[in-house]
Amino acid sequence: MEYIGRKPTNIMGVSLLHKCNFNCEHCGYIYVGEAEDHIIKPGYKLSWSQLINALDDCKSIPGSYWNMNYTGGEPTLWEDQGKTLVDVLIQTALAGQSPSYNTNGSWFDDYSRTYDFFFRYMEATTVPLMTFISMDKFHKNYDGLTGRAKSLDNIVKVMDEIPEEWKSQFRTHVIIIITKEPDSTLSAEMKAHYGASGITFGDFPLMRIGKAKKLVDQVPEMIEYFPPNQNESGGPRVLVLVGDDYYIGSERKGRLGRLKDLYTF
Ligand code: SF4
Numbered sequence: 001m002e003y004i005g006r007k008p009t010n011i012m013g014v015s016l017l018h019k020c021n022f023n024c025e026h027c028g029y030i031y032v033g034e035a036e037d038h039i040i041k042p043g044y045k046l047s048w049s050q051l052i053n054a055l056d057d058c059k060s061i062p063g064s065y066w067n068m069n070y071t072g073g074e075p076t077l078w079e080d081q082g083k084t085l086v087d088v089l090i091q092t093a094l095a096g097q098s099p100s101y102n103t104n105g106s107w108f109d110d111y112s113r114t115y116d117f118f119f120r121y122m123e124a125t126t127v128p129l130m131t132f133i134s135m136d137k138f139h140k141n142y143d144g145l146t147g148r149a150k151s152l153d154n155i156v157k158v159m160d161e162i163p164e165e166w167k168s169q170f171r172t173h174v175i176i177i178i179t180k181e182p183d184s185t186l187s188a189e190m191k192a193h194y195g196a197s198g199i200t201f202g203d204f205p206l207m208r209i210g211k212a213k214k215l216v217d218q219v220p221e222m223i224e225y226f227p228p229n230q231n232e233s234g235g236p237r238v239l240v241l242v243g244d245d246y247y248i249g250s251e252r253k254g255r256l257g258r259l260k261d262l263y264t265f
Helices: 048-059 085-094 111-124 150-161 188-195 210-218
Strands: 010-015 066-071 098-103 129-134 170-178 200-205 238-242 245-248 251-255
Touching: 010 048, 048 066, 048 085, 066 085, 085 098, 085 111, 111 150, 129 150, 150 170, 188 200
Parallel strands: 010 066, 010 238, 066 098, 098 129, 129 170, 170 200
Antiparallel strands: 238 245, 245 251
């Protein structure tokens, strides 16, 4: 999907915590007790000071503009030193980078929490914010009969209350994990209903990672979904931060506070 505003030069996936309030059958991240082949371990949490170090690292790469994409587990459950996810997003924007996050949407099942979240962000910064909500048969966070989701209803309602001049600051994109089954995506009616309020939808194939390794017969043909990790900026374009380490895929490449070491200027 298109970025709102200036296009980032680099992407950093930032894992905030190994904790989730869902227990999806296909989960690639939170499979407690079976996490030996994953870099995020049970009990893991990124601290506020590690986040500040990462934002300082981004600033140290000349000419770069980073999309900091926060994930978990479930990033809306993250807390440290009285800060929550919205503080992380605001801090990212104030540090001159582009924030986004992947959520299961459960935080937004409550209207007043949804209102507070988006209004706090809007009052702190004009930097665009992208929200990615995973919604599909694995997450079970919508009503399959009516084609409606509480989280999306609340986001639409809050967006209606946001002053006209600020609305374009926000974009919500629903990621649908699809399987081999032809009807595994969400219904056309549901997409049209929320699409009328500006919410976009995109299919993403079930991948053979985490618990989904047991669902091999549901994994669709692999299509190339990921752009190459180009080296235009003299170093990696896409990185993942887990604790004090930067990774490319599952390979540790660098240390927090020393991002510069990965680039040539
Ligand atoms: S919501 Fe995401 S992190 Fe949580 S169990 Fe489901 S797939 Fe895993």
